[in-house]
Amino acid sequence: MTTDTRPFVDGFGRPVTYLRLSVTDRCDLRCTYCMPQHMIFTPRKSLLGVVELDRIAEAFVAGGVRKIRLTGGEPLVRKDLPELLRGLARHLAAGRLDEITVSTNGSQLARLAETLADCGVRRINVSLDTLDPDQYREITRGGELSDVLEGIEAARRAGLSIRINSVALRGVIEEQFERLLRYAHSNDMALALIETMPLGETGTSRADQYLSLTEFRKQLSDKWSLSALERKTGGPAQYVEVKQTGGLLGFITPLSCNFCATCNRVRVGSNGRLYTCMGHEGSVDLRPALAGTEPARQLDLAIRDALMRKPERHGFRIGQAGVNGIGRHMSVLGG
Ligand code: SAM
Ligand code: SF4
Numbered sequence: 575m576t577t578d579t580r581p582f583v584d585g586f587g588r589p590v591t592y593l594r595l596s597v598t599d600r601c602d603l604r605c606t607y608c609m610p611q612h613m614i615f616t617p618r619k620s621l622l623g624v625v626e627l628d629r630i631a632e633a634f635v636a637g638g639v640r641k642i643r644l645t646g647g648e649p650l651v652r653k654d655l656p657e658l659l660r661g662l663a664r665h666l667a668a669g670r671l672d673e674i675t676v677s678t679n680g681s682q683l684a685r686l687a688e689t690l691a692d693c694g695v696r697r698i699n700v701s702l703d704t705l706d707p708d709q710y711r712e713i714t715r716g717g718e719l720s721d722v723l724e725g726i727e728a729a730r731r732a733g734l735s736i737r738i739n740s741v742a743l744r745g746v747i748e749e750q751f752e753r754l755l756r757y758a759h760s761n762d763m764a765l766a767l768i769e770t771m772p773l774g775e776t777g778t779s780r781a782d783q784y785l786s787l788t789e790f791r792k793q794l795s796d797k798w799s800l801s802a803l804e805r806k807t808g809g810p811a812q813y814v815e816v817k818q819t820g821g822l823l824g825f826i827t828p829l830s831c832n833f834c835a836t837c838n839r840v841r842v843g844s845n846g847r848l849y850t851c852m853g854h855e856g857s858v859d860l861r862p863a864l865a866g867t868e869p870a871r872q873l874d875l876a877i878r879d880a881l882m883r884k885p886e887r888h889g890f891r892i893g894q895a896g897v898n899g900i901g902r903h904m905s906v907l908g909g
């Protein structure tokens with residue numbers, strides 16, 4: 575039987591063109607909003623190998639995915655990441671994929687920035703929530719700010735385009751915003767602020783950490799001239815140009831301003847599970863298809879079937895009624 579060649583669409587007619595692939599759920603940091611200090615990771619034997627990750631990526635590329643983001647956990651702690659990237663680069667060379675990007679905490683970037691660039695990566699997101707070394711250590715439970723700053727320098731030297739991602743933590747971002755903005759924009763990097771999402775138990779209070787970016791943006795307008803950009807970037811960030819710095823500032827507001835109607839993405843975890851929506855508990859195990867006699871066709875069928883059941887929108891809520899969240903962590907499904 576031949577494989578379906580139509581591009582992937584979900585049950586609501588939304589084209590699926592973007593895959594976020596979590597290459598490991600492990601991480602060298604323990605950010606307070608992401609995972610607990612003593613996180614229980616997927617057993618090593620259950621993590622997908624490079625060949626399996628490559629097969630899954632290939633199935634999505636065949637179904638019309640144009641962009642793949644490698645994420646985690648911390649993707650740069652995976653030793654065979656360059657091998658995976660070199661394999662995926664064939665889709666770039668063949669024009670079947672527009673780009674491969676990476677999300678990283680930056681801790682290993684000084685060592686690996688050149689390798690990423692050599693493997694065809696042109697853009698990366700680096701997570702950085704504060705420029706205060708003590709506060710950074712506290713938020714990440716042990717991280718060194720200097721490692722990240724050196725990593726960012728190395729990435730710039732390697733020619734990578736960088737967006738700084740800052741989770742907007744109440745009590746942190748109000749004070750850190752201007753420093754982060756000036757740092758990012760004076761180094762030619764965009765800054766994106768992200769609302770804290772209630773994913774997994776972290777040993778901290780979500781309600782205390784959460785700040786509505788819709789509200790925060792209004793406060794920023796008192797001091798900064800923010801002009802909304804006409805062009806859509808295809809992602810969930812709403813971008814503005816900051817007149818005083820000339821740089822780009824993005825707002826990612828899954829809670830205060832939902833963007834599900836234009837969702838074009840799915841996630842695959844390093845455990846082989848396909849998550850069609852970050853805000854729902856459901857997932858589909860792709861391993862049986864991977865282990866089948868015709869993995870390409872079986873993967874295609876399993877993915878198409880799951881996409882028909884992709885929810886219309888997430889059900890997150892953080893408000894006076896409490897927190898309506900999801901049990902699994904961002905690091906499992908690929909944030
Ligand atoms: N370790 C890498 C990093 O930190 O960039 C990649 C994986 S991390 C899960 C991807 C992004 O998700 C980061 O920008 C991180 O700040 C964000 N993140 C993690 N947990 C989150 C949460 N509960 N709510 C909102 N963003 C979260
Ligand atoms: Fe690790 Fe990224 Fe999660 Fe922080 S946000 S604990 S760096 S996976």
